[in-house]
Amino acid sequence: MLRFMVLLMKKNNSLSDRATATRQTSVGWMIQRLARMLERQMTDRLSEFGLKIDHFIILMNLSERENVTQTELGDGISMPNYAITRALDHLEGEGLVERRPDATSRRSHRVFLTKAGTQLMPSLFATVKTVNETFLAPLPDAQRADLAQILMTLMDPNDQTKLPG
Structure with a gap:
């Protein structure tokens, strides 16, 4: 360099x-x-589950905080409404999420993981771990820890692409 x-x-x-x-x-x-x-690498691994990156992002977000509106979910991950709707349609079709009417707004729906969605999450967590370990394999443990710390330091705490809440 x-x-x-x-x-x-x-x-x-x-x-x-x-x-x-x-x-x-x-x-x-x-x-x-x-x-x-x-x-x-994630796209390749997620295809084994019949998922795409957008599906994965939504499932990860819902595993941390469900009972959010579609709009809140989209805002929290910087995904446009049409993409959220399309991804939720797929995930709902696979039985991984469900949309329920919002009690306070007739036009909104709240999104939840189903039992099948909840049961899938440990496999997705393992996939993330495997991809990260493979990706970081060339680095010694100390450099991996340093890299993670540097990246966390550089991340903006006000970044709207982080989880809502």
Whole structure:
């Protein structure tokens, strides 16, 4: 990485060299690439359960806090209403979630895990653990812990993509 930083500092390098150095030293670019790699691995593993990433995100959110409206659920995970509806339709069809009328609003529904959804969660937790362990395998334990701490430090405590509540 130091080599690319030196390249970036030289004024007589070509535009291509400077672009490469900028990209390869960009923390944002690296995090985005790593996120894509993790998402591909999760997508592959979730397909074994007949699930997609959107389904997984909803199930994980509901396992932490159910009895939320579809709108609250979507807002909490930054998912548009149409995508929430589509994902909930699938999950409801699979018997993993149920929507119940909201007692305070005729137009709203509250979302709950079903017994089958609740029973599936330990398998999904194990999947997350396996994917994370595989992904982090090249790092020694101390670096894994350091990376987790650094990422937690960088996360915005006001980020609306975190769970509601």
